[in-house]
Amino acid sequence: MESFAKYYGSMYQTVSRCLPGTDMERIDRAVEYAREKHKDQKRKDGSPYIIHPLATAEIVAEMGLDADAILGALLHDCIEDTDASFDEISKLFGPTTAQLVEGVTKLTRANFSSSEEAQMENLRKMFMAMSKDIRVVMIKIADRLHNMRTMQYQTPEKQISKCRETMDIYAPLAHRLGMQKLKWELEDISLQYLDPGSYGEILSYLSAHKEKDEAFMHTIDQNISQRLSAMGIHSTVYGRIKHVYSIYRKMTTQGKTMDELYDIYAFRVVVDTIPDCYNVLGHVHDLFNPVPGRFKDYISTPKPNMYQSLHTTVIGTQGIPFEVQIRTWDMHETAEYGIAAHWKYKQGAGDGSEKDFEWVRRLLESQQDTDAEDYVSSMKIDMFDDEVFTFTPKGKIVPLPAGATPIDFAYAIHSGVGNSLVGAKVNGRICNIDSALQNGDIVEIITSKAAKGPSRDWLNICQSNQARTKIKQWFKKEKRDENIVHGRASFEGEMRRVGLPLSITVDPEVSPQLLKKLGFDTWEDMYAAIGYGGLTAVKAVGKVRDDINRALKLQNQEQRSFLNTKPDTAVKGRHSVNGVIVEDIDSCMIKFAKCCTPVPGDGIIGFITKGFGVSVHRIDCPNAQNRDEPHQAPRWVRVCWADAEDQPFETTLEIDCITRDGLLLDVATMMTTARVRVKEINGKDLPGGRSVFTVRFEVKDLGELDAIRNKLLNIRDITGIRRGQN
Numbered sequence: 020m021e022s023f024a025k026y027y028g029s030m031y032q033t034v035s036r037c038l039p040g041t042d043m044e045r046i047d048r049a050v051e052y053a054r055e056k057h058k059d060q061k062r063k064d065g066s067p068y069i070i071h072p073l074a075t076a077e078i079v080a081e082m083g084l085d086a087d088a089i090l091g092a093l094l095h096d097c098i099e100d101t102d103a104s105f106d107e108i109s110k111l112f113g114p115t116t117a118q119l120v121e122g123v124t125k126l127t128r129a130n131f132s133s134s135e136e137a138q139m140e141n142l143r144k145m146f147m148a149m150s151k152d153i154r155v156v157m158i159k160i161a162d163r164l165h166n167m168r169t170m171q172y173q174t175p176e177k178q179i180s181k182c183r184e185t186m187d188i189y190a191p192l193a194h195r196l197g198m199q200k201l202k203w204e205l206e207d208i209s210l211q212y213l214d215p216g217s218y219g220e221i222l223s224y225l226s227a228h229k230e231k232d233e234a235f236m237h238t239i240d241q242n243i244s245q246r247l248s249a250m251g252i253h254s255t256v257y258g259r260i261k262h263v264y265s266i267y268r269k270m271t272t273q274g275k276t277m278d279e280l281y282d283i284y285a286f287r288v289v290v291d292t293i294p295d296c297y298n299v300l301g302h303v304h305d306l307f308n309p310v311p312g313r314f315k316d317y318i319s320t321p322k323p324n325m326y327q328s329l330h331t332t333v334i335g336t337q338g339i340p341f342e343v344q345i346r347t348w349d350m351h352e353t354a355e356y357g358i359a360a361h362w363k364y365k366q367g368a369g370d371g372s373e374k375d376f377e378w379v380r381r382l383l384e385s386q387q388d389t390d391a392e393d394y395v396s397s398m399k400i401d402m403f404d405d406e407v408f409t410f411t412p413k414g415k416i417v418p419l420p421a422g423a424t425p426i427d428f429a430y431a432i433h434s435g436v437g438n439s440l441v442g443a444k445v446n447g448r449i450c451n452i453d454s455a456l457q458n459g460d461i462v463e464i465i466t467s468k469a470a471k472g473p474s475r476d477w478l479n480i481c482q483s484n485q486a487r488t489k490i491k492q493w494f495k496k497e498k499r500d501e502n503i504v505h506g507r508a509s510f511e512g513e514m515r516r517v518g519l520p521l522s523i524t525v526d527p528e529v530s531p532q533l534l535k536k537l538g539f540d541t542w543e544d545m546y547a548a549i550g551y552g553g554l555t556a557v558k559a560v561g562k563v564r565d566d567i568n569r570a571l572k573l574q575n576q577e578q579r580s581f582l583n584t585k586p587d588t589a590v591k592g593r594h595s596v597n598g599v600i601v602e603d604i605d606s607c608m609i610k611f612a613k614c615c616t617p618v619p620g621d622g623i624i625g626f627i628t629k630g631f632g633v634s635v636h637r638i639d640c641p642n643a644q645n646r647d648e649p650h651q652a653p654r655w656v657r658v659c660w661a662d663a664e665d666q667p668f669e670t671t672l673e674i675d676c677i678t679r680d681g682l683l684l685d686v687a688t689m690m691t692t693a694r695v696r697v698k699e700i701n702g703k704d705l706p707g708g709r710s711v712f713t714v715r716f717e718v719k720d721l722g723e724l725d726a727i728r729n730k731l732l733n734i735r736d737i738t739g740i741r742r743g744q745n
């Protein structure tokens with residue numbers, strides 16, 4: 020049975036020693052408050068409960084944390100175990116203390132045990148993420164250390180589970196925070212319960228060899244101390260046996276017995292300055308033979324957890340090797356208490372705000388060129404801001420990106436769970452499937468066989484790539500037809516938006532190249548991909564945009580060069596249809612545009628119509644003037660007249676004239692005399708005593724047409740003749 024007075028006295032002394040100038044009245048108020056709140060509770064050994072917060076606060080003070088943290092430690096179990104509230108603590112002791120207590124409470128409530136090896140790193144991350152304030156982590160480690168020190172009062176089951184948790188979570192965290200002393204103690208106590216046989220074996224070996232060990236260490240200590248004082252170097256030398264768990268680990272990893280194990284002795288030389296460190300190293304290497312390859316300079320390159328020292332292993336008397344660590348007092352502080360040691364150098368009183376962590380930033384900055392990334396990932400408390408850690412109802416941890424929803428959670432479990440998701444419970448309560456999950460949330464997915472599968476909206480709601488990919492896969496498989504329609508619409512929309520001709524996708528010359536670039540066998544496949552979200556229309560068009568423009572440019576160039584050359588030489592030896600040869604197309608429907616009715620001898624160009632083959636226009640036809648526009652260009656093809664085959668071509672002339680009786684007859688007579696086959700003549704009166712005739716007839720070529728035109732112009736009252744332009 021422990022007494023309040025003993026623990027209170029010890030805590031009081033430690034606080035006064037480690038944190039001189041602390042407002043002890045405030046500490047006392049917190050002690051009294053906690054004592055009152057816990058007054059009906061007992062520790063497992065029957066001691067008053069208050070000794071636990073007192074002991075925790077003492078450890079926190081030893082770490083060198085500030086007064087707020089000491090208060091936080093004194094009150095750390097109040098919210099969890101008594102009727103104290105956040106608001107009350109905040110009112111009595113300030114918001115910072117209240118936040119620390121609340122942070123510790125959250126960690127106490129979370130279940131960090133019973134997880135597989137692979138999940139450990141995530142558990143540790145969650146632990147850090149949930150803490151928000153690094154002092155919370157340290158109070159929690161102090162809390163755990165005291166509970167470990169009093170572990171003998173727990174049931175064997177509890178001992179095992181708590182010790183595992185300590186090895187899995189607390190010792191690695193202490194290591195990461197650079198708190199070696201605490202880490203060793205946590206490890207040694209854990210080993211004592213987890214492998215009592217080995218622990219006892221190592222202890223009894225050490226005690227059996229105690230005399231020899233001490234004699235050895237004394238000799239070495241003397242050797243070093245004498246040399247250094249002779250050289251005028253002010254130093255303190257400590258010899259020690261490495262801690263039990265580190266010996267245990269050496270034995271198990273190297274498969275050796277204690278007798279075979281060397282390197283269990285460690286010496287520390289603590290000096291005043293960094294130059295002294297290197298001087299000491301020289302003297303140690305002069306006194307003893309160094310083991311090659313064992314020298315490490317953690318002064319010039321600190322470890323990620325801020326640890327600095329020179330390490331070397333040398334061979335002592337009787338050929339026994341031992342390690343020497345050389346460091347300054349500052350480095351020593353950091354080595355023992357890690358991150359906490361830096362509270363001592365803080366300026367002014369902290370208010371728990373950003374400012375308090377100024378030094379973290381400074382440290383980060385000063386270590387930029389060494390191990391910065393490693394350092395950040397091991398130390399920075401908000402580095403898990405982009406992650407959230409959740410649990411299945413069975414306690415499996417599921418790490419998700421920050422802002423993740425039950426949809427992400429479901430797909431993280433299995434795509435089958437996601438696809439049959441109909442609802443979700445978070446911490447036992449039904450909640451929306453698009454609500455953001457928090458660290459430590461226990462998520463239960465409600466599924467149904469009748470579920471219709473994911474909705475397209477989910478793609479915008481979910482935060483994880485995993486969920487997005489799986490949802491897309493579902494759409495890909497389940498809804499191909501629908502996807503093609505959706506996808507085609509968005510692709511065509513995007514093509515129009517950027518002014519590219521849709522016809523290019525059916526251009527037999529360009530299409531295969533485009534599909535290859537896009538990575539699909541058919542356009543349907545690609546539309547389907549856009550439809551299920553595997554590809555965006557913008558991205559698809561972006562991928563082929565350059566190729567399309569290049570193809571269009573090329574086609575335009577060909578067109579132009581074709582127009583500048585003689586038709587016959589440009590496209591020779593091809594089959595003609597209706598007296599026209601279409602370049603690169605051996606047989607296709609050819610028709611002559613009604614608007615300009617070209618005849619052999621006219622410069623012509625072909626337009627690929629939708630479903631009616633190639634329509635042949637005159638080059639000067641107004642309808643052919645848009646052929647340079649990017650969205651039209653690919654549909655214009657080079658055509659030329661085939662070698663003369665006495666074949667008639669229909670054409671149209673428009674005749675302007677002054678209205679008079681008999682003029683139509685005059686025209687008809689002239690045509691008949693010239694043996695022209697007239698298909699149709701229409702006349703139309705215009706205002707102002709004028710008329711216009713349209714004559715549709717057949718000619719062999721442009722020569723014949725010109726002759727007819729001249730004859731017509733000889734008829735009285737005809738004022739002008741144009742090629743038909745409907």
Ligand code: MN
Binds near residue numbers: 096
């Ligand atoms: Mn506690």
